Amino acid sequence: MDEFDVLTQLRQDTPAMSARARAQGRLRLLGEIEGRRRESRWLPARRTMLAAAGVVILTVAILGYQVVGSPDGGSTAEASTVLQAAAAVAGVPAAVPRAEQFTYVEVVHVTSGGRQRVQEWRSVDGSRPGLIRSSGFLGSTSGAIAPYDPAAGLRTAPYAVLAKLPTDPAALARVLGEDPYVQDSVRYNNVSRDVGIWSLVRELVETAPPAQKAALFQAASTIKGITYVPTATDAAGRTGEAVGLDDPRLGNVQFLFDRDTHAFLGERILNHGSTTSIQFNDAIQQTGVADTAGSVPRR
Amino acid sequence: MTAAAHGWMDEPVTAVSDGAVIEASLTHAERFAEVYDRHAEAIHRYLARRAGTTVADDLSSETFLVAFRLRRRYDVTRADARPWLYGIATNLLRRHRRTESAGYRALARTGVDPLAGLDHAEEVVLRVTAEVEGRAVAAALARLTAKERDVLLLFTWTGLSYEQIAEGLDIPVGTVRSRLNRARERLRRVLDETVTKSGER
Numbered sequence: 001m002d003e004f005d006v007l008t009q010l011r012q013d014t015p016a017m018s019a020r021a022r023a024q025g026r027l028r029l030l031g032e033i034e035g036r037r038r039e040s041r042w043l044p045a046r047r048t049m050l051a052a053a054g055v056v057i058l059t060v061a062i063l064g065y066q067v068v069g070s071p072d073g074g075s076t077a078e079a080s081t082v083l084q085a086a087a088a089v090a091g092v093p094a095a096v097p098r099a100e101q102f103t104y105v106e107v108v109h110v111t112s113g114g115r116q117r118v119q120e121w122r123s124v125d126g127s128r129p130g131l132i133r134s135s136g137f138l139g140s141t142s143g144a145i146a147p148y149d150p151a152a153g154l155r156t157a158p159y160a161v162l163a164k165l166p167t168d169p170a171a172l173a174r175v176l177g178e179d180p181y182v183q184d185s186v187r188y189n190n191v192s193r194d195v196g197i198w199s200l201v202r203e204l205v206e207t208a209p210p211a212q213k214a215a216l217f218q219a220a221s222t223i224k225g226i227t228y229v230p231t232a233t234d235a236a237g238r239t240g241e242a243v244g245l246d247d248p249r250l251g252n253v254q255f256l257f258d259r260d261t262h263a264f265l266g267e268r269i270l271n272h273g274s275t276t277s278i279q280f281n282d283a284i285q286q287t288g289v290a291d292t293a294g295s296v297p298r299r
Numbered sequence: 300m301t302a303a304a305h306g307w308m309d310e311p312v313t314a315v316s317d318g319a320v321i322e323a324s325l326t327h328a329e330r331f332a333e334v335y336d337r338h339a340e341a342i343h344r345y346l347a348r349r350a351g352t353t354v355a356d357d358l359s360s361e362t363f364l365v366a367f368r369l370r371r372r373y374d375v376t377r378a379d380a381r382p383w384l385y386g387i388a389t390n391l392l393r394r395h396r397r398t399e400s401a402g403y404r405a406l407a408r409t410g411v412d413p414l415a416g417l418d419h420a421e422e423v424v425l426r427v428t429a430e431v432e433g434r435a436v437a438a439a440l441a442r443l444t445a446k447e448r449d450v451l452l453l454f455t456w457t458g459l460s461y462e463q464i465a466e467g468l469d470i471p472v473g474t475v476r477s478r479l480n481r482a483r484e485r486l487r488r489v490l491d492e493t494v495t496k497s498g499e500r
Contacts (some may be wrong), residue, residue, distance in 0.1 A: 002456075003436075003483060003486040003487050003490055004434045004437075004455050004483070004486075006433065006436045006486075006490065007436050007440075007451070007455045007456075007486065008455050008456075009433070010433055010436055010437065011412065012350075013349045014344060014348045014414075015347070015352060016340065016343075016344065017340050017347070017355070017356075017359065018352075019342065020342065020354075021352075021355075021356040021359070021360075022339055022343075024356075024360065025335065025339055025356075025359055025360035025363065026332065026335055026336075026339070028337050028360050028364065029331070029332060029360070029363050029364060029367060030329075030332060032367055032368075033328045033331060033332065033367065055439050127485065146327060146329055149323070149326075149327045151315075151323055151327075151330075152323070152327060152329075152330060161438070180315065183331065184315075184336070187314065188336060188337050189336075195469035203372055286487045287424070290398070
């Protein structure tokens with residue numbers, strides 16, 4: 001036997017990095033990145049929150065992870081209908097914000113650690129620094145939002161960039177499929193393009209203009225494997241219905257909608273194979289347009 | 300902004316190299332998280348294999364903190380960041396050299412791998428290396444110099460080439476080759492002795 005062969009076999013059964021260690025390492029790195037930035041700039045709040053929750057968004061595939069079947073067994077047709085209803089409501093035209101204004105989003109995130117309220121102001125045309133304020137169990141912070149970086153994809157895109165996206169669902173799905181975030185998910189996480197798109201849709205719906213928001217829900221409604229969840233409660237305690245998709249990295253990622261108004265309420269992530277074990281939950285409290293970063297629009 | 304300006308429609312999708320991501324992280328620091336997402340698993344495995352899961356949990360995280368701080372020094376024309384990251388991880392491991400060597404010695408002596416016992420006590424899975432060669436290799440590893448061991452384990456456990464090891468450890472390729480040859484000879488000798496001994500039994 002070759003001496004290198006014997007060595008190659010030694011400790012070959014070393015256990016893989018645990019999800020916990022990976023999430024903690026990532027969180028430590030994000031902390032370093034935040035701290036080192038000359039002007040404090042923030043990642044999109046959702047990513048930071050998911051990292052804090054120990055939810056791994058974008059990591060190398062974990063060997064042995066199996067995509068489990070739908071925990072509810074809900075039908076795809078019903079799921080598709082829920083998303084189309086949401087699209088119909090989302091597509092109602094609203095006042096177009098001016099270039100110098102800011103889109104405002106307030107979201108409450110709940111993880112096993114506690115609650116965090118996050119407010120974000122993003123420059124409509126991307127020309128001004130945005131602002132993020134965050135308070136809760138992770139402490140209170142505020143700082144500038146990282147500016148839009150086309151190379152990083154659409155996740156940090158301002159309203160004006162999202163307004164240029166196709167409003168035809170199929171064309172939009174193609175653009176989303178080519179986004180670097182989705183590409184990286186497919187490439188490094190071994191997830192399907194659809195799973196990547198599902199995550200990206202969540203990142204964009206809060207800021208997207210009505211026509212694009214409608215197209216996002218429509219594009220999502222054609223994704224294979226989505227399931228209907230009859231009852232789901234968001235982080236603010238509002239109960240509605242939901243549509244879920246299994247993401248091998250995270251669990252069953254569900255979008256929650258009001259049963260009557262079909263408004264998008266928020267998101268929750270259930271552990272694989274469970275209908276009760278929630279690892280992440282959020283609720284959109286308010287969206288709107290503000291004249292300055294830091295001023296909360298009137299409801 | 301047009302679709303072309305975004306590069307959505309007209310450009311074929313090409314893999315973004317580690318170098319390009321690290322370059323982007325110079326102006327958009329958060330991009331550096333992608334380097335972690337790509338390589339944390341592999342770095343952790345290498346560290347765990349040498350010094351156990353507990354040490355690996357800590358050092359894998361630290362490897363990327365160090366890398367982030369040093370990213371300005373990275374040659375962004377290098378598409379693959381693994382040699383650089385393994386190099387950093389290897390340097391950090393020096394602090395745990397005694398733990399590592401003690402592990403090999405214990406394995407050589409008893410056939411039970413202390414790394415398995417220490418880190419997964421709850422599983423009570425003792426990693427018993429029944430094979431005589433495995434114990435002999437552990438004995439040989441314990442006797443190598445730290446520098447020889449670094450080169451040998453990077454070569455056999457991470458799949459880096461001579462050139463990549465040279466790059467990661469910042470030493471000439473000739474040095475990699477000579478250290479690897481020395482380590483190989485020692486391994487050979489220990490294995491030969493073992494085979495002879497077990498043949499006599």
